[in-house]
Amino acid sequence: MENQDSLFETLNPPQRLLMGPGPINAYPRVHQAISQSLIGQYDPVMTGYMNQVQSLYRGVFATQNKQTFLVDGTARSGIEACLVSILKPGDKVLIPVIGRFGHLLCEIAQRVGAEIKTIDIEWGQVCPAERVEEEIKRFQPKLVATVQGDTSTTMNQPLKEIGEVCHRHGVLFYCDATASIAGNDLLVDEWHLDAVSAGLQKCLGGPSGSSPVTLSDHCAEVINRRKHVEAGIRAAHHEQGDDVMIQSNYFDLAMIMDYWGPERLNHHTEATSMLYAARECARIFLEEGATNVIARHKVAGDAMVAGLQAMGLAVFGDQSVRMNNVVGVYIPNEVNGDAVRGELLNRFGIEIGTSFGPLHGKIWRIGTMGYNARQECVLTTLAALEAILLKHGARVDAGQAVAAAMALYC
Numbered sequence: 001m002e003n004q005d006s007l008f009e010t011l012n013p014p015q016r017l018l019m020g021p022g023p024i025n026a027y028p029r030v031h032q033a034i035s036q037s038l039i040g041q042y043d044p045v046m047t048g049y050m051n052q053v054q055s056l057y058r059g060v061f062a063t064q065n066k067q068t069f070l071v072d073g074t075a076r077s078g079i080e081a082c083l084v085s086i087l088k089p090g091d092k093v094l095i096p097v098i099g100r101f102g103h104l105l106c107e108i109a110q111r112v113g114a115e116i117k118t119i120d121i122e123w124g125q126v127c128p129a130e131r132v133e134e135e136i137k138r139f140q141p142k143l144v145a146t147v148q149g150d151t152s153t154t155m156n157q158p159l160k161e162i163g164e165v166c167h168r169h170g171v172l173f174y175c176d177a178t179a180s181i182a183g184n185d186l187l188v189d190e191w192h193l194d195a196v197s198a199g200l201q202k203c204l205g206g207p208s209g210s211s212p213v214t215l216s217d218h219c220a221e222v223i224n225r226r227k228h229v230e231a232g233i234r235a236a237h238h239e240q241g242d243d244v245m246i247q248s249n250y251f252d253l254a255m256i257m258d259y260w261g262p263e264r265l266n267h268h269t270e271a272t273s274m275l276y277a278a279r280e281c282a283r284i285f286l287e288e289g290a291t292n293v294i295a296r297h298k299v300a301g302d303a304m305v306a307g308l309q310a311m312g313l314a315v316f317g318d319q320s321v322r323m324n325n326v327v328g329v330y331i332p333n334e335v336n337g338d339a340v341r342g343e344l345l346n347r348f349g350i351e352i353g354t355s356f357g358p359l360h361g362k363i364w365r366i367g368t369m370g371y372n373a374r375q376e377c378v379l380t381t382l383a384a385l386e387a388i389l390l391k392h393g394a395r396v397d398a399g400q401a402v403a404a405a406m407a408l409y410c
């Protein structure tokens, strides 16, 4: 039973340093943006902000795509919206699975009723473009669906070559870039990506709850063939698509495009406060500049690796394709991983991540993302982790980690 008195206490969450694989601490400016006044969804100021958000995210995605907007919900909502809107029951989808989030794409595609073929890659590796091309020739999919940064393994799937392969074979190419966007290169137009969805709570430095999505003109056209305008708002000039209706109403991207489009056809009520947050995240990214932000994530990730290795710990996976913003590190045999994480949280207020599936109990995942891709966050985390590891009797080389990490920041 909840203590009745505590229900009336002022909300006062502890100050934490969130160094896991997401969510992370938001940029202070994002908190300010979120607390701004609410306005009506058709207020010209609000529709003006919506247009600004579209422009800003074209910058973040490095695309000219007209169809660039937010899906209201966490990153998973953007994934589901893309897959349910592109895939009809019986459509073929090819999915390279490099970790947990690849399995999620399969799960969603399965619910949609698609015919799925996977390319199963050992955790800690990425999928070669040649494998994708072979399977495209054999399986003839409508869509290739991938994850860029799969936080479950910390690997960053290269997309450029797969994009070229899909383009050459006329196959649509979708990517979940939630964990990688704004911390690693992502060039939507140059890499021939047709649909990309993301979230705010990783390198974009916001809270979870909004999913930026971009669609190529061709992909938007494929989706609009399935367009169905709801009876209650349909007018004579509306054209219905001639293809199978999208199975989800909330995640119907054809309707969402109309809501963000010039007609502003009513669908949901845009999540105003989350839109403010998304707008601020994009502004911060573009002001600092993609190159600088990504370099800041790279040095933070490299410094974290240098520190962990100096302690004598081993890092997980093929380091040549590791995401800049998350490091997997083997838990020393002598310690209980969850006990160490718990004490790190209780004594230092620092959160690091556990892991899923085959890696559970084997590695921790330490993130350096968005606002926390900073030297002080890296150094504090290393110092604290070392102290707790020593207390738990781990055989680590003491006194080396912080200096090794500092060496990457001249």
Ligand SMILES: *Cc1c(COP(=O)(O)O)cnc(C)c1O
Pocket (backbone or CB within 6 Å): 021, 022, 074, 075, 076, 077, 101, 147, 149, 150, 151, 152, 176, 177, 178, 179, 199, 208, 209
């Ligand atoms: C963190 C993460 C998500 C998160 O989805 P939510 O619905 O926002 O929890 C999705 N995909 C990947 C690859 C992630 O790393």
